[in-house]
Every structure is written in structure tokens, then in C-alpha cells.
Amino acid sequence: MSVGPTTRRRQLGADLRRLRESSGLTLEDAGARVGISKATLSRYETKEGSVKWPAVDALCREYGASEEERAALVELAKGVKIQGWWRSLADPIPESMNLMLTLEDEAIREDHYASVYIPGLLQTRAYSEAVHRASEMRCPESEVRLMVDIRMKRQELLHRESPPHLWAVIDEAALRRRVGGSDIMREQLRKLIASMDLPQVTVQVLPFESGAHAAAVGSFVVLGGPTPELDVVYVDTLGGGLFMEKPQELERYRLAFQYLSAQALAPDDSGKLIRRISKEC
Numbered sequence: 001m002s003v004g005p006t007t008r009r010r011q012l013g014a015d016l017r018r019l020r021e022s023s024g025l026t027l028e029d030a031g032a033r034v035g036i037s038k039a040t041l042s043r044y045e046t047k048e049g050s051v052k053w054p055a056v057d058a059l060c061r062e063y064g065a066s067e068e069e070r071a072a073l074v075e076l077a078k079g080v081k082i083q084g085w086w087r088s089l090a091d092p093i094p095e096s097m098n099l100m101l102t103l104e105d106e107a108i109r110e111d112h113y114a115s116v117y118i119p120g121l122l123q124t125r126a127y128s129e130a131v132h133r134a135s136e137m138r139c140p141e142s143e144v145r146l147m148v149d150i151r152m153k154r155q156e157l158l159h160r161e162s163p164p165h166l167w168a169v170i171d172e173a174a175l176r177r178r179v180g181g182s183d184i185m186r187e188q189l190r191k192l193i194a195s196m197d198l199p200q201v202t203v204q205v206l207p208f209e210s211g212a213h214a215a216a217v218g219s220f221v222v223l224g225g226p227t228p229e230l231d232v233v234y235v236d237t238l239g240g241g242l243f244m245e246k247p248q249e250l251e252r253y254r255l256a257f258q259y260l261s262a263q264a265l266a267p268d269d270s271g272k273l274i275r276r277i278s279k280e281c
Contacts, residue, residue, distance in 0.1 A: 012051065012076040016045050025062070033064055044056075097241070101154070103234075103243075107223045108226060110167070111254075113169050114168060116219060118174055118175075122191065126180060126187060166200060170205055172205055203267060205266060207265060215262070220256075222234075222253055232250075258274065
């Protein structure tokens with residue numbers, strides 16, 4: 001999988017900070033040496049906004065980076081302009097969704113814990129429409145259609161040449177919650193079963209009998225980057241989404257997902273339970 005612009009931007013920020021700290025310079029001192037403000041350099045390191053490659057080149061020289069590393073970081077700086085298929089949409093999308101789409105488009109894996117609904121990448125159109133209408137009761141129909149169209153378009157990443165690996169741990173409650181009626185649920189569960197045959201998809205069910213578990217607070221996604229430090233956790237919230245990337249936050253959610261996977265049924269047993277639930281719809 002090629003590295004996208006957001007991943008390049010985040011890698012650049014992490015590398016600039018690492019080099020500065022290794023050189024023993026403060027933000028203020030390093031910025032003064034190359035003619036940029038402390039605030040600007042802080043923004044470079046925290047992976048926010050655009051960067052100017054000449055400044056990156058100058059910083060690398062001040063930090064004593066090797067020629068190979070300097071050239072690599074300058075190339076990263078030249079390639080951080082964000083583009084994506086969703087940029088061509090006629091209607092604007094929320095900024096939190098824009099970031100989610102960008103990160104997801106560049107992820108090499110996605111670890112989902114779904115406590116309420118089937119993960120969006122595995123939803124049918126009818127199920128997705130029912131979810132959006134229930135979640136956004138005051139939204140006009142045109143906005144519901146836009147959100148569903150985006151979700152269906154997102155699913156194409158599972159079928160591209162080098163797809164990310166999707167690992168979904170789905171709470172039994174999400175399978176039994178009747179979204180949109182019996183026919184829609186049966187269709188949704190059939191799609192979920194079919195998706196389990198894809199080599200890039202792993203599905204486990206967390207059964208009721210597992211009792212209390214590591215993520216009782218709700219659903220989350222760990223979006224995996226090329227290196228662990230570029231992972232991001234995404235948590236849905238009312239009116240948007242929350243992104244977390246601090247090491248302690250990442251470790252907490254990675255560990256939670258490991259515990260959830262250990263408590264969940266094996267994929268074969270999960271498939272049997274999903275089939276049984278589908279017959280009860």
C-alpha cells in the first residue's frame with residue numbers, strides 16, 4: 001500500500017520532533033536558528049497544517065541529520081498536500097469525517113470494536129440508511145443519502161489491490177438489535193457472513209455469555225499506520241468524532257482490543273452464531 005499524504009505529514013512531524021530532541025534544542029532555539037517561530041515549529045511537530053520544505057531542509061541541517069535522512073524528510077514535506085476521492089463531492093462533509101476518511105484511506109489495518117451497530121465497512125445500504133435516519137432524526141433526506149453514499153464508497157477500499165486488514169469484534173447486542181426491520185436485518189447478517197470469506201476480513205462475535213469486558217464504554221476503531229507510532233484511535237461521539245494518538249491512549253485501546261478478541265468467539269464459531277441469529281430475525 002502506498003503511503004498517503006496524511007500519513008506522510010504525521011511521519012514528518014514525528015521525525016522532526018525526534019531529531020530536535022536528539023540534538024538537545026528547544027522549540028524556541030531551533031526555530032530561531034532557521035527563522036521560524038516557536039509556534040510554527042510546534043505546529044510542524046504536532047502534525048498540523050502545511051509545511052514548507054525549505055524550512056524542513058534547514059531544520060534537518062541544524063539537527064545534524066544524515067544526508068539520506070534529510071533528503072527523505074524533504075521529500076515527505078513536498079508530498080503532504082491532502083487529496084482524496086471525497087474532495088470531489090458536491091456537498092461539504094463534517095471536518096471530523098474528512099479526517100476519518102483521510103486516515104482510513106491510508107490505513108494498513110483497522111481494528112473495530114462494535115457495540116451498537118455492524119461496522120460501517122460491512123453494512124448494507126438499507127441497514128446504513130436505517131442507522132443514519134435513527135441517529136440523525138432531524139437531518140434532511142438529502143443529507144442521509146450523502147452519508148450513506150460515502151459509507152458505500154468507503155467499502156471499496158476492502159476490494160482494492162492492496163486492501164487494509166479489517167478485524168471486527170462485534171458485540172452480540174449489535175447482531176440482535178433489529179435495525180430497519182426483519183428483512184433488512186436478514187440481508188445485513190447475510191452480507192456479514194459473506195464478508196467473512198474475504199481474506200482481508202476477520203470477524204469475531206463477543207457473546208453475551210462473556211459478561212463484563214474491556215470496552216464497556218462503547219465502540220472504537222484503531223486505525224493502523226505503517227508504523228505503530230502512526231496509529232490513531234477513533235471514537236464516535238454525538239456531533240462528530242474523537243481522535244486520539246498519544247502513546248498512552250493508543251496502548252490502552254490496543255490492549256482493550258486484544259482482551260476483546262481473546263474473550264470473543266473464534267471466527268468459525270462466530271459465523272455459526274451469526275447464522276443462528278439470522279434465522280431468528
